[in-house]
Amino acid sequence: xxxxxxxxxxxxxxxxxxxxxxxxxxxxxxxxxxxxxxxxxxxxxxxxxxxxxxxxxxxxxxxxxxxxxxxxxxxxxxxxxxxxxxxxxxxxxxxxxxxxxxxxx
Amino acid sequence: xxxxxxxxxxxxxxxxxxxxxxxxxxxxxxxxxxxxxxxxxxxxxxxxxxxxxxxxxxxxxxxxxxxxxxxxxxxxxxxxxxxxxxxxxxxxxxxxxxxxxxxxxxxxxxxxxxxxxxxxxxxxxxxxxxxxxxxxxxxxxxxxxxxxxxxxxxxxxxxxxxxxxxxxxxxxxxxxxxxxxxxxxxxxxxxxxxxxxxxxxxxxxxxxxxxxxxxxxxxxxxxxxxxxxxxxxxxxxxxxxxxxxxxxxxxxxxxxxxxxxxxxxxxxxxxxxxxxxxxxxxxxxxxxxxxxxxxxxxxxxxxxxxxxxxxxxxxxxxxxxxxxxxxxxxxxxxxxxxxxxxxxxxxxxxxxxxxxxxxxxxxxxxxxxxxxxxxxxxxxxxxxxxxxxxxxxxxxxxxxxxxxxxxxxxxxxxxxxxxxxxxxxxx
Numbered sequence: 001x002x003x004x005x006x007x008x009x010x011x012x013x014x015x016x017x018x019x020x021x022x023x024x025x026x027x028x029x030x031x032x033x034x035x036x037x038x039x040x041x042x043x044x045x046x047x048x049x050x051x052x053x054x055x056x057x058x059x060x061x062x063x064x065x066x067x068x069x070x071x072x073x074x075x076x077x078x079x080x081x082x083x084x085x086x087x088x089x090x091x092x093x094x095x096x097x098x099x100x101x102x103x104x105x
Numbered sequence: 106x107x108x109x110x111x112x113x114x115x116x117x118x119x120x121x122x123x124x125x126x127x128x129x130x131x132x133x134x135x136x137x138x139x140x141x142x143x144x145x146x147x148x149x150x151x152x153x154x155x156x157x158x159x160x161x162x163x164x165x166x167x168x169x170x171x172x173x174x175x176x177x178x179x180x181x182x183x184x185x186x187x188x189x190x191x192x193x194x195x196x197x198x199x200x201x202x203x204x205x206x207x208x209x210x211x212x213x214x215x216x217x218x219x220x221x222x223x224x225x226x227x228x229x230x231x232x233x234x235x236x237x238x239x240x241x242x243x244x245x246x247x248x249x250x251x252x253x254x255x256x257x258x259x260x261x262x263x264x265x266x267x268x269x270x271x272x273x274x275x276x277x278x279x280x281x282x283x284x285x286x287x288x289x290x291x292x293x294x295x296x297x298x299x300x301x302x303x304x305x306x307x308x309x310x311x312x313x314x315x316x317x318x319x320x321x322x323x324x325x326x327x328x329x330x331x332x333x334x335x336x337x338x339x340x341x342x343x344x345x346x347x348x349x350x351x352x353x354x355x356x357x358x359x360x361x362x363x364x365x366x367x368x369x370x371x372x373x374x375x376x377x378x379x380x381x382x383x384x385x386x387x388x389x390x391x392x393x394x395x396x397x398x399x400x401x402x403x404x405x406x407x408x409x410x411x412x413x414x415x416x417x418x419x420x421x422x423x424x425x426x427x428x429x430x431x432x433x434x435x436x437x438x439x440x441x442x443x444x445x446x447x448x449x450x451x452x453x454x455x456x457x458x459x460x461x462x463x464x465x466x467x468x469x470x471x472x473x474x475x476x477x478x479x480x481x482x483x484x485x486x487x488x489x490x491x492x493x494x495x496x497x498x499x500x501x502x503x504x505x506x507x508x509x510x511x512x513x514x515x516x517x518x519x520x521x522x523x524x525x526x527x528x529x530x531x532x
Contacts, residue, residue, distance in 0.1 A: 093272035
């Protein structure tokens with residue numbers, strides 16, 4: 001599954017669960033603006049590929065990654081982080097993530 | 106009369122067939138020598154060693170002195186006895202060293218099959234290792250190592266639920282757990298897997314160390330066996346080496362060099378055999394060189410003839426002709442006969458030289474040429490530098506009766522002519 005296909009799959013799963021996804025959404029993380037692959041700003045739920053095939057995720061630096069996870073630990077938002085290249089069964093994983101949030105899947 | 110294309114091509118084809126036939130016959134003779142040469146060399150070496158054995162019956166100062174007197178081999182200067190004693194001392198010292206080495210002293214206690222302490226310890230470790238291997242084999246999965254490292258199924262596991270890898274771990278854990286229906290969850294399995302993954306390399310390292318220790322002990326036992334054998338045979342080995350030196354030394358000499366020194370009948374026959382066998386190889390090598398030269402000439406001639414056939418076969422030469430004086434040069438019958446005679450002479454030479462066995466002839470004393478003896482003076486040997494040189498210092502009037510044969514001179518002329526002609530344009 002390529003990253004582009006993966007993003008399609010995730011958008012489908014999230015929208016089916018009722019989220020209004022905006023792609024490449026700009027988000028301030030610890031003073032750095034990153035562009036999330038998909039994000040519902042009203043419900044503060046989204047998804048992001050952090051291991052990009054094309055190498056175009058330079059903005060997700062280790063410190064940004066740490067800051068982003070810290071925001072999640074504080075309950076400020078919930079982003080499904082795709083942190084491995086192998087994404088077989090991605091839809092199922094995303095559904096489990098949303099189910100964990102109690103919002104679908 | 107002008108000869109036309111067809112006649113010229115027929116004559117050229119016949120010429121080519123004759124050249125290829127002549128080449129094949131000579132190639133067969135050289136091939137035969139290639140096969141025979143190894144056996145002749147072995148025979149020559151055996152003859153030289155038999156002589157060396159006779160002149161050096163033991164490795165004693167007296168025997169060395171005798172060998173020096175008889176052959177001139179510089180064995181005394183090399184002090185072969187001192188070399189032997191140094192070897193004996195080295196081997197004895199090493200044997201004594203091994204004999205007090207605990208790896209040798211305690212060999213049975215350490216390495217006896219089944220009951221040696223090292224063997225038993227290794228068996229024990231292999232038994233301990235086995236359940237771990239079986240467990241890890243049963244749980245084999247591309248993510249198994251990661252699950253163990255991250256502590257999946259334990260409190261140590263810290264991958265948050267928003268990471269995709271969390272769900273990959275979850276999936277892998279479920280897939281592994283399915284193979285262990287007796288375990289209610291992965292937590293029950295995680296400890297055993299982690300323990301197996303930790304212990305297995307330790308067992309492997311310990312087993313490897315034991316194997317190395319066992320192997321080192323076996324190597325030492327083998328070395329002791331070798332050293333003891335070398336020590337047991339030290340006298341005969343050094344005697345053999347000294348005899349080898351004699352054989353090598355006399356192998357570089359001419360028969361006349363030692364004929365007087367080795368005049369005693371039992372030694373004379375051995376020296377004749379040794380020097381004769383070496384002469385035999387030199388002569389046959391020279392014959393091989395001569396044949397090779399002829400073969401190369403025949404190959405060149407055949408190639409030229411092939412090119413001429415190609416040229417004459419061209420359609421534009423359909424009307425071409427050849428004058429009788431040129432055409433007659435294509436006639437192969439005269440050359441065929443000449444080649445046949447020379448080949449016969451070469452075959453005869455090969456048979457006479459390679460088959461010679463008359464080492465016990467008592468009349469072979471003083472200065473003589475092995476070539477004349479082997480061919481009974483009936484074959485020309487001027488293609489051999491050694492024979493030519495002999496002729497230069499022993500003009501025909503001084504030759505022995507067996508060397509006065511006019512046919513030899515005729516064969517020599519024919520041989521030289523064939524070598525010359527084979528390098529010429531056939532037409």
